[in-house]
Amino acid sequence: WSSTEHEIVLFFHKAYISMSFCLAAFISIHFILFKKINFLIKIVFFSGYLLFAFFLFYMNSIPNLASFITGTLVFVFCKLGLKRSLLLIGLMSVFMFFYNDAIKVYSEKISNRINEDYRVDIWKCGLEIVEGDKVFGIGIGDNKDELFDCYATKSKNSYKQLKEGKYNLHNQYLNFYVSGGVICLFLFLLLIINNTIISFQTKDILFLSFILLISLNFLFENTLDRIYGIYFFAFFNSFFIKRNLIFNKSENK
Numbered sequence: 295w296s297s298t299e300h301e302i303v304l305f306f307h308k309a310y311i312s313m314s315f316c317l318a319a320f321i322s323i324h325f326i327l328f329k330k331i332n333f334l335i336k337i338v339f340f341s342g343y344l345l346f347a348f349f350l351f352y353m354n355s356i357p358n359l360a361s362f363i364t365g366t367l368v369f370v371f372c373k374l375g376l377k378r379s380l381l382l383i384g385l386m387s388v389f390m391f392f393y394n395d396a397i398k399v400y401s402e403k404i405s406n407r408i409n410e411d412y413r414v415d416i417w418k419c420g421l422e423i424v425e426g427d428k429v430f431g432i433g434i435g436d437n438k439d440e441l442f443d444c445y446a447t448k449s450k451n452s453y454k455q456l457k458e459g460k461y462n463l464h465n466q467y468l469n470f471y472v473s474g475g476v477i478c479l480f481l482f483l484l485l486i487i488n489n490t491i492i493s494f495q496t497k498d499i500l501f502l503s504f505i506l507l508i509s510l511n512f513l514f515e516n517t518l519d520r521i522y523g524i525y526f527f528a529f530f531n532s533f534f535i536k537r538n539l540i541f542n543k544s545e546n547k
């Protein structure tokens with residue numbers, strides 16, 4: 295499925311396909327906990343949830359794993375309430391104690407990946423090149439050229455690899471800041487904040503979980519630089535907005 299170059303046989307970056315699996319897992323748990331459906335159908339959704347969880351842990355995309363765990367806890371908390379949720383978490387902790395060795399190995403694997411990560415070096419360059427143009431940014435067309443030139447000026451070994459690989463900023467928020475300055479970043483954050491408010495107003499946990507998922511991915515990937523990321527965000531964001539607008543109209547009638 296995924297290789298050391300972070301690509302899979304379907305030619306998707308593993309972060310993007312993991313994002314899809316994570317949302318599919320959220321949809322599954324949403325139907326299990328909040329929809330009145332046949333018990334056998336719930337078994338099907340639960341099986342799907344476990345399958346998506348397996349692929350997420352296999353692909354080891356840290357932002358999506360964090361989204362998956364946090365989102366699942368949000369769903370459970372909203373369904374069971376605080377006391378029963380804490381009890382369930384306590385029982386799961388006891389269960390995990392018996393798999394302590396396996397958890398340690400997996401934790402060490404994630405820790406090593408974080409220590410070897412190149413993003414901090416990239417972000418330093420990103421903040422450096424926008425230093426003189428914080429309000430309006432350096433422009434979309436000059437973004438990557440300026441970043442690659444910054445890599446070339448650094449003596450640290452990691453920057454040589456970054457330049458050869460032509461790595462982008464790997465942070466959607468920083469990318470908007472560098473390209474369009476504070477104004478562009480503010481408008482983008484306004485979109486996310488507005489969507490979050492809508493999800494709370496309509497008590498749409500699935501929409502909230504989608505916002506959590508996409509927001510965490512924006513921290514570590516230029517999600518909207520790839521066509522798959524654009525389609526994913528545009529389609530599902532529009533779907534949830536439309537669904538909540540319909541909900542509001544029906545409530546006001």
